[in-house]
Amino acid sequence: MNKLIKCREGEKVHELDDRKLKILEAIIQNYLETGEPVGSRTISKYTDLNLSSATIRNEMSDLEEMGYITQPHTSAGRIPTDKGYRLYVDLLLLDKNQELENMREILIDKADRLEHLLQHVAKLLAANTNYATMVTTPQYKKKVKFIQLTEIDEGQLLAVIVFDKNIVKNKIIKVATSLDKETLLKLNIVLNTFLQGLDLTSINLPIISQMKEQAGEYREIVNDILEAIVQVVSEGDDFKVYTSGATNILRYPELSDIEKASELLYTFEEKKLLSDLIQDRMDDEESRGIQVYIGNETPIEAMKDCSVVTATYEIEEGVYGKVGIIGPKRMDYERVVGTLQNLMVQLDDIFKNKT
Amino acid sequence: MNKLIKCREGEKVHELDDRKLKILEAIIQNYLETGEPVGSRTISKYTDLNLSSATIRNEMSDLEEMGYITQPHTSAGRIPTDKGYRLYVDLLLLDKNQELENMREILIDKADRLEHLLQHVAKLLAANTNYATMVTTPQYKKKVKFIQLTEIDEGQLLAVIVFDKNIVKNKIIKVATSLDKETLLKLNIVLNTFLQGLDLTSINLPIISQMKEQAGEYREIVNDILEAIVQVVSEGDDFKVYTSGATNILRYPELSDIEKASELLYTFEEKKLLSDLIQDRMDDEESRGIQVYIGNETPIEAMKDCSVVTATYEIEEGVYGKVGIIGPKRMDYERVVGTLQNLMVQLDDIFKNKT
DNA sequence: GTTAGCACTCAAAGTAAGTGAGTGCTAATT
DNA sequence: AATTAGCACTCACTTACTTTGAGTGCTAAC
16 A cells, blocks of 8 residues: 555656556546436446445545545535545656647648637637637737838828738828828838837837937827837737637526626636636746646636636747637546647648748 | 407507506516516516406416417416517507716816717616617718818828728828829819818719829829728728626626626627627618517527617718617616617717717 | 345436416406 | 406426435444
8 A cells, every 4th residue: 555655757746656546547537528417336347447336436535535526415426626636637647749730731721810710710620619718819929020101181191000910001181281292201201210120118208308409390190100019019909809609608507696607707808807817827937838727726707616727829939929728627638638739730830830 | 359350559559458567567577677587476466456366367378379478387377478479568668767967067078089078878778777879979970171181101101091080090001102292282172172082982983083183193002002092991990899797798697697797798709799789670651769679589599588779869860870779578677778779869969969 | 255145325207285476368447 | 448456377486305325434344
């Protein structure tokens, strides 16, 4: 008996011997399928351990004491606790792949615009997993690549600002005085000379006052344009969250309690509420890969009865976005993690072969 | 007794005498509040008719026979049928206003961009009514106002297309050969000369071939640009549906059956599914005002247990969008219609004082 | 250490009786 | 003729009680 000897499997440390581990695994897998508490007799038959239900009961009793499983009520079978799921996820999922071979084709087909691509990813994932999904736009500091002012109407200027990665934004600026062509040209040159290659945080006071100096009598317009740039960048257009399959949540009886489901669905409707999940550990180099949050581990209150799996994708050096799958605790972790890993590879390919 | 004499109230024709009408109204109003079937005794006390429950019962029996009310089961009170609601809506709502005085301020505050405005309208409405709401972007034939080609990178052109109402779209066009400044200028002139003032349907073959002729050796690019215009216009970006408060549906027990609610919420998630509702009677001059769909009257299957009230707003001559409120049949029609009418006035003001 | 056996627990499903809001009909009242 | 009181009847809903069966923990035997 090695009950008290800690075991090392891979890199994780836990206190379970082989048999307990197998039983725990069996319990969890069975529960994932059925959603019902699992009894000793089921395990006795389900596994190839050839143990009687009585033995299993003893082991289960131990597992319960250690906090890996629990009984919803005295005479019911056992269900995994968050700790149990956690061990399962940590230990039993470290590779796995294939599946969704065709995903890539579909993705490329739709990859005309990043927005559409991401929305499509969310949809595809939701359709494939039957869970709720969430995809964020990648975030990074935009650098001005090119600015152009044009007059489109008496007193109305159109400012087109191209950032790196060919993100194009535009804004209409109202001006009091009409500008002639030469002035416009001059302004365009000033703007481009000074701002090219800069991101928002690098546009500081010295630069601004220099620009104004150059602009001479049209210094006011410089102000307007800078303001337009700030507005356009901070408009939030560039940080969107796409979701899909939120209603999948109602498929799972343990989540479809009307009160809780309502709260959860509301979180999906108000996409901003998801930002906690997205920001979480975004800066942590270590956790760029796949993250699993079980129950109370999630930063979002409404999801405390769910599990969340997120993955970070990289468009290119320093430009990251997140993909998340939200489902019941008895989520098919194996498959979800596999699917996400696969998706990351696909996205990687698409982005690397595109720019 | 004038049971069989048709009465004219306003412009509508029905077959109810005054007393029956009052009773029907009382039943519906009571049901709107409680959501429970209404019994004769309640009505007897609730109204100022001073009739015994027995008399009411007789009248209710008549009303049932005529199809205005029904019993969910033998010994239950009565609830309105779709026909009952319909009469109620037709007869009893023809004016009403005020409320939400502050709505306008909030709207103006947010009215920096149409998109945001509309999304905000949806949200406000949802928050105020506790129903689900839907707002569409206005649709019309866009006319080209101004086109500008710029080179932003080797082999990449940026086409900025301004349509009337200052809708700005952009598209990056890849070209094989690099263009010098003069060619660009020339192309810009050609494009603007030919396309200004035209909408998509007016760009026909003769015009295209003339343009190509003028463009000389760069005729290929003309094609690319035209394609870009078509793409940009038909991208669907310009026809969006904003929704809000979809989860409000779960507030109403009669809609929160998990199966049906799921279907309904899915309709809101896949906003495209709402288009039936939006297209409906869009062309019908007559019905530009407020439309009420009760139960099976709605063109959307999933909403057959709901009522839908839509209103058409006008940004300016010929440019229409829709606002819709979706709730249970026992919707507070009076309030909803009032709110919508009010909103239409507000929007009208905003748009008229803006352009 | 493992297992068979048994008493025990308890959620869930089923059954039965009671309650009350509501109806329809009939006969009396106005 | 219209209204009303009275009464028998219906039926969803509630409550209490019973049954069922999956599952447990413990103990004694293997």
